[in-house]
Amino acid sequence: MDIFLxxxxxxxxxxxQAFQKQGHNIKGVFSxxxxxxxxxxxxxxxxxxxxxxxxxxxxxxxxICTSDYGIESAAEMLKExxxxxxxxxxxxxxxxxxxxxxxxxxxxxxxxxSKSKTVDFKNVPLLIEASSxxxxxxxxxxxxxxxxxxxxxxxxxxxxxxxxxVFACNFTNHFIxxxxxxxxxxxxxxxxxxxxxxxxxxxxxxxxxxxHQSGPAQRDDSQIxxxxxxxxxxxxxxxxxYSFVSSSIxxxxxxxxNGI
Amino acid sequence: MDIFLxxxxxxxxxxxQAFQKQGHNIKGVFSxxxxxxxxxxxxxxxxxxxxxxxxxxxxxxxxICTSDYGIESAAEMLKExxxxxxxxxxxxxxxxxxxxxxxxxxxxxxxxxSKSKTVDFKNVPLLIEASSxxxxxxxxxxxxxxxxxxxxxxxxxxxxxxxxxVFACNFTNHFIxxxxxxxxxxxxxxxxxxxxxxxxxxxxxxxxxxxHQSGPAQRDDSQIxxxxxxxxxxxxxxxxxYSFVSSSIxxxxxxxxNGI
Numbered sequence: 001m002d003i004f005l006x007x008x009x010x011x012x013x014x015x016x017q018a019f020q021k022q023g024h025n026i027k028g029v030f031s032x033x034x035x036x037x038x039x040x041x042x043x044x045x046x047x048x049x050x051x052x053x054x055x056x057x058x059x060x061x062x063x064i065c066t067s068d069y070g071i072e073s074a075a076e077m078l079k080e081x082x083x084x085x086x087x088x089x090x091x092x093x094x095x096x097x098x099x100x101x102x103x104x105x106x107x108x109x110x111x112x113x114s115k116s117k118t119v120d121f122k123n124v125p126l127l128i129e130a131s132s133x134x135x136x137x138x139x140x141x142x143x144x145x146x147x148x149x150x151x152x153x154x155x156x157x158x159x160x161x162x163x164x165x166v167f168a169c170n171f172t173n174h175f176i177x178x179x180x181x182x183x184x185x186x187x188x189x190x191x192x193x194x195x196x197x198x199x200x201x202x203x204x205x206x207x208x209x210x211x212h213q214s215g216p217a218q219r220d221d222s223q224i225x226x227x228x229x230x231x232x233x234x235x236x237x238x239x240x241x242y243s244f245v246s247s248s249i250x251x252x253x254x255x256x257x258n259g260i
Numbered sequence: 261m262d263i264f265l266x267x268x269x270x271x272x273x274x275x276x277q278a279f280q281k282q283g284h285n286i287k288g289v290f291s292x293x294x295x296x297x298x299x300x301x302x303x304x305x306x307x308x309x310x311x312x313x314x315x316x317x318x319x320x321x322x323x324i325c326t327s328d329y330g331i332e333s334a335a336e337m338l339k340e341x342x343x344x345x346x347x348x349x350x351x352x353x354x355x356x357x358x359x360x361x362x363x364x365x366x367x368x369x370x371x372x373x374s375k376s377k378t379v380d381f382k383n384v385p386l387l388i389e390a391s392s393x394x395x396x397x398x399x400x401x402x403x404x405x406x407x408x409x410x411x412x413x414x415x416x417x418x419x420x421x422x423x424x425x426v427f428a429c430n431f432t433n434h435f436i437x438x439x440x441x442x443x444x445x446x447x448x449x450x451x452x453x454x455x456x457x458x459x460x461x462x463x464x465x466x467x468x469x470x471x472h473q474s475g476p477a478q479r480d481d482s483q484i485x486x487x488x489x490x491x492x493x494x495x496x497x498x499x500x501x502y503s504f505v506s507s508s509i510x511x512x513x514x515x516x517x518n519g520i
Contacts, residue, residue, distance in 0.1 A: 068484060091476075091484050111456050112463070112474060119459070125452045151452070160446040161453070163488050168439035168453055169460040170475030171505050172432040176461075177469035177512055179428035180520045186420040192385045192411070193421070193428055194465055196371050199379070200429040201436075201461050203372070205454055209437035214372055215430030216351075224328060224351050228423050237508045244504065245431050248497045252437055260440045 001142055004056060004083070005029045006074045007065035008040040010113040011088050015065060016044050018121035022145045027056050032070070052077060059083040061142065063107075068092050075100045084135050090162030093155040094129050105130035105139045108158055109147075112169065121146045127153040127161070178238060208259040210252050217246035218253060261402055264316060264343070265289045266334045267325035268300040270373040271348050275325060276304050278381035282405045287316050292330070312337060319343040321402065323367075328352050335360045344395050350422030353415040354389050365390035365399045368418055369407075372429060381406045387413040387421070438498060468519040470512050477506035478513060 001024050005012055008031040019026060028047040031037045041048035049055050057080070064074045064087040071087050078085055079100040086105045087097060097104035108127040111119055126143045128150060130136035136152070143150040153161070176197070183190045203212050216224035225246060232239045261284050265272050268291040279286060288307040291297045301308035309315050317340070324334045324347040331347050338345055339360040346365045347357060357364035368387040371379055386403045388410060390396035396412070403410040413421070436457070443450045463472050476484035485506060492499045 067479070068481060091487060110452050112459055114463075114472065117463070123455055125455065127452075149452075151449075153448075157446050157448050159487070159491065160442055161448050163491055164439040164442040164448070164450075165453055165456060166475055166488065166502075167435045167442070168457050170473070170477065170509070172435050172457075173460055173464045173469050173473055174505060174509050174512065175427045175431050175435070176464040177473065177516075177520060178508070179424040180469060181512075181516070182420055182424040182427070184520055186417050188413075188417050188421050188424070189411075190424075192370050192387075193425055195383055195385065196425060197428050197432075197461070197465060199372055200433055201457070203374075203377070204433045204436040205457060207376075209433050209440060212374065213430070213433055213437065215426055217430065219327065221328060227351060227419070228426065231419065231423055237504055237511055241501065241504045241508060242426075244497055244501045245434060248438070248501060249430070249434050251497055252434065252441075256437075256441070260437060260444055 001025065001060040002027050002056075002058075002083075004059045004062045004081075005065060006063065006078075007031055007070070008033075008036040009065060009067070010115060011109070012040070012063075012065035013115050014113040014119055014121070015063065015088070015109070016046070017118065018146045020044065021121075024142075024145070027059050028054070030055055031066075055081065057081055060138070061086055063088065064097075072096050072099075075104075084130070084138060086139065090165065091159050093159075094131065095155070098131055101131075103131060103135045105135050106155070106158070107139060107143055108153075108162075110161065110165070122148055125149040125151065127151055127158055129153060129155060129158070210256045211259050213249055213253065215249070217249040220250070261285065261320040262287050262316075262318075262343075264319045264322045264341075265325060266323065266338070267291055267330070268293075268296040269325060269327070270375060271369070272300070272323075272325035273375050274373040274379055274381070275323065275348070275369075276306070277378065278406045280304065281381075284402075284405070287319050288314070290315055291326075315341065317341055320398070321346055323348065324357075332356050332359075335364075344390070344398060346399065350425065351419050353419075354391065355415070358391055361391075363391060363395045365395050366415070366418070367399060367403055368413075368422075370421065370425070382408055385409040385411065387411055387418055389413060389415060389418070470516045471519050473509055473513065475509070477509040480510070 004027045026046040028049045029041050030049040037048045062078050062085045075097045084103045085097050085101045090108050094106050106129040110125040126147045130139050180190045264287045286306040288309045289301050290309040297308045322338050322345045335357045344363045345357050345361045350368050354366050366389040370385040384407050386407045390399050440450045
């Protein structure tokens with residue numbers, strides 16, 4: 001299929017590779033920053049567009065892979081173009097595209113992307129939403145060429161999935177950073193914790209995380225809780241986080257006695 | 261070596277299997293709860309002790325695998341026994357044993373244990389501390405029969421490692437639980453998030469977690485942050501956690517510009 005891309009960030013970078021691998025035709029790329037567009041297009045040997053007039057007026061899909069802030073202006077820019085306008089965001093609703101275009105949709109890849117690491121799209125769940133039955137069928141067809149796990153999902157559900165992902169990924173990543181900082185401060189080899197972290201995650205994903213919660217908060221060990229707060233000394237934010245997460249662990253233990 | 265065990269919890273349960281696998285001689289087991297002692301000892305075909313007088317007066321090691329609260333009373337109980345008294349706790353200092361015994365030590369396995377899942381001790385880091393050079397040598401020798409990663413560590417460092425583990429394991433497990441709860445509330449299949457969680461963890465453990473932090477807080481996306489706080493509605497604790505963790509992500513971004 002003929003596809004045009006807006007954006008040169010991590011999602012665009014991963015998506016273009018997946019499209020090209022499946023033989024789709026990238027008709028061009030546009031982004032706000034000329035230099036980014038240039039180097040991006042050279043890397044993937046696709047046409048660079050530096051101006052609205054250079055964007056083809058007909059394509060099967062126009063993929064908007066910008067930040068959430070950029071989606072609306074991209075959609076407005078594309079309003080005269082013929083083809084399905086699709087954004088790839090978890091938290092932005094489809095209605096933002098419908099203001100400018102009848103045929104539109106969302107294809108949200110549930111994965112984290114970076115330019116330094118290629119992700120195999122075959123295992124990335126793709127969540128699809130579209131403004132019409134026809135657009136949905138066409139977007140579904142395209143998505144199925146990329147991934148073996150394509151599902152329909154409404155904007156409201158997708159928002160909650162994104163919120164859940166913030167806790168399960170962005171916030172857990174931060175806690176690994178906190179943990180690493182704490183070990184470094186005391187000259188402890190962070191690698192010591194890796195088998196424990198891996199085992200914890202494997203358990204959390206295969207068993208019920210509430211039933212397998214462990215640690216001082218779970219066993220109401222106020223002696224250790226107080227010791228840990230003392231050890232955190234001037235880390236005001238981390239102290240607050242330690243207290244509230246500990247309270248939340250106890251809260252979940254009571255609320256979800258039969259698991260989640 | 262001749263080993264006596266106090267406690268029948270998850271650590272004792274895993275440790276006895278590792279000892280038996282390496283051919284060590286379990287001279288008996290004692291715990292506060294008679295029924296637990298009985299079923300535990302039947303399972304592993306070892307002598308059950310229900311009374312102080314039944315505990316052998318000489319062993320190479322007496323392992324205290326109780327909760328942190330139980331360590332002191334166990335150490336006091338064993339004060340007339342001849343052998344090295346060892347506890348297995350991350351956060352309790354060795355001095356608690358030295359009050360009652362000249363020969364003592366700590367062997368802290370950096371892993372999470374449960375009775376439903378056998379852990380291969382060979383890959384579990386064991387952190388060793390002892391009250392004398394002789395006890396340390398003997399404890400080191402024993403530990404090396406169990407694991408290929410045995411290291412000396414002081415009580416102070418071990419405490420920080422435990423605090424780091426609370427963030428990296430107990431708290432991340434809780435966030436997986438929060439994430440699961442949020443998806444269930446909206447009838448979303450939690451499995452959708454698993455590839456993302458796995459990729460995030462793999463990145464966090466192999467690359468610098470501060471440099472690879474992503475999400476709305478990291479990119480100062482106040483629109484999404486506010487939306488997420490709204491979506492959390494009556495979850496007062498989770499709202500506070502969301503705000504403080506987001507602030508901490510920004511704080512780390514500024515403090516650790518060159519990574520951790």
